[in-house]
Amino acid sequence: MLEISNLTTHYFQGGQVATAVRGASLTLKKGLATAIVGESGSGKSTVAMSVMRMIRPPIGDIAEGTIRVNGTDVTAASPKQMREILRTSIGFVPQDPTTALDPLYTIRSQIVEAMPHVERNKRTETIVELLTSLGIADARDRLREHPHQFSGGMRQRVAIAIALAKEPDLLIADEPTTALDVTTQIGILRLLDRLRRERHLTTMFITHDIRVARLVCQDVAVMYGGVVVESGPLSAVVDAPSHPYTRALLDASSLDVGPRQRLRAISGSPPTLLAMPPGCPFAPRCPNATAICHREMPATTGKADGSSFACWNPVAS
Ligand SMILES: Nc1ncnc2c1ncn2[C@@H]1O[C@H](COP(=O)(O)OP(=O)(O)OP(=O)(O)O)[C@@H](O)[C@H]1O
Ligand SMILES: [Mg+2]
Incomplete structure (x- = not known):
């Protein structure tokens, strides 16, 4: 590999x-x-x-x-x-999740950017599934939030989601x-x-x-x-x-x-x-x-x- x-x-x-x-x-x-x-x-x-x-x-x-x-x-x-x-x-998860996340953009828009291969109308569903599987509760309600509204552990889960979104x-x-x-x-x-x-x-x-x-x-x-x-x-x-x-x-x-x-x-x-x-x-x-x-x-x-x-x-x- x-x-x-x-x-x-x-x-x-x-x-x-x-x-x-x-x-x-x-x-x-x-x-x-x-x-x-x-x-x-x-x-x-x-x-x-x-x-x-x-x-x-x-x-x-x-x-x-x-x-x-x-x-x-x-x-x-x-x-x-x-x-x-x-x-x-190649998916990359950095030491400090804040470097992987842009404070100005919503969680959803940052993950979407990593999944151009997923059809437009399936993206939200795919992201919710991914975040839920990574242990983020109420993922659907949190998509419009910004990184500062997430704890350090949750931010790292989002960084992992971004790395995995491209499969x-x-x-x-x-x-x-x-x-x-x-x-x-x-x-x-x-x-x-x-x-x-x-x-x-x-x-x-x-x-x-x-x-x-x-x-x-x-x-x-x-x-x-x-x-x-x-x-x-x-x-x-x-x-x-x-x-x-x-x-x-x-x-x-x-x-x-x-x-x-x-x-x-x-x-x-x-x-x-x-x-x-x-x-x-x-x-x-x-x-x-x-x-x-x-x-x-x-x-x-x-x-x-x-x-x-x-x-x-x-x-x-
Ligand atoms: N951009 C850079 N310019 C010059 N030297 C660098 C640069 N980045 C790293 N180094 C040097 O290269 C060496 C290896 O660094 P590297 O970051 O790969 O180590 P590491 O094993 O990842 O360490 P750490 O556990 O601290 O992250 C170090 O001596 C470091 O000072
Ligand atoms: Mg290092």
């Missing part, structure tokens, strides 16, 4: 080139949810924005690699082709619940999981929290410093992580930790993109690092459980 191969994406920062994603390869299987996890700045959103071709000069550029959406390489798509792919195949094959959700309180968060996560199952939606779910990923995703890609360090079936990666960064991420987000207890932080800080070490980006913080880790990027090794990792000195299991 979505096949990212050897993707490298740059940002142009004041005359300098910052490599935000480096040689990332990743396959999203049809009808499954794949989590992209990693701490802030690891390149998660950059992968998503590369898929949607939202990174173009002068902001940045895709320097290398291919991204196939249903077989079409979007890195080679013309602006016209790309608009068509975005209009019909996309691929749903990209970038930290879709981070701005919400915990109860609302769980409601939205359950909703996304149900939609995936009912609509066979291929989902890219971006989160910095591997615990959230475990609730809704079947596959995972762990990113650090712009590199996919480990990926595969989520259960395999969680049960037997090979990359020391994955191990550290799991330790830091222990499921046993209560809300008031402090999580064990990973020591050190992420690399800056302009001074990227030539080898593994995690090497400066890695307990297993040896000389070669600082010098050379490791190749990717596949495992019997279907996962793979890029590390010279993997965690002993």
Whole structure:
């Protein structure tokens, strides 16, 4: 469904080139949810924005690699082709629903814009059905309301409705619940999981929290410093992580930790993109690092459980 191969994406920062994603390869299987996890700045959103071709000069550029959406390489798509792919195949749910909604327009008019394929006289009915299925009560009465009349959780449901109105094959959700309180968060996560199952939606779910990923995703890609360090079936990666960064991420987000207890932080800080070490980006913080880790990027090794990792000195299991 979505096949990212050897993707490298740059940002142009004041005359300098910052490599935000480096040689990332990743396959999203049809009808499954794949989590992209990693701490802030690891390149998660950059992968998503590369898929949607939202990174173009002068902001940045895709320097290398291919991204196939249903077989079409979007890195080679013309602006016209790309608009068509975005209009019909990819739904996007942003972190902050207010960015997806225009305060000046009614809820109805914003959803209608995303469903040109639905006949005019069926649109209201289709929207009411969609909003109701997304857990918005009295949807028919609320169509004429504006975004500010909706709570944060309801606004995010409307943003999901806009993303789904085009009946996309691929749903990209970038930290879709981070701005919400915990109860609302769980409601939205359950909703996304149900939609995936009912609509066979291929989902890219971006989160910095591997615990959230475990609730809704079947596959995972762990990113650090712009590199996919480990990926595969989520259960395999969680049960037997090979990359020391994955191990550290799991330790830091222990499921046993209560809300008031402090999580064990990973020591050190992420690399800056302009001074990227030539080898593994995690090497400066890695307990297993040896000389070669600082010098050379490791190749990717596949495992019997279907996962793979890029590390010279993997965690002993
Ligand atoms: N428009 C931009 N111009 C220059 N650098 C950028 C731009 N957007 C992102 N970056 C840099 O690219 C790197 C990757 O950013 P990205 O937003 O992809 O990370 P992320 O994993 O999504 O982080 P977060 O969890 O904070 O959302 C960061 O170092 C960031 O500072
Ligand atoms: Mg991000």
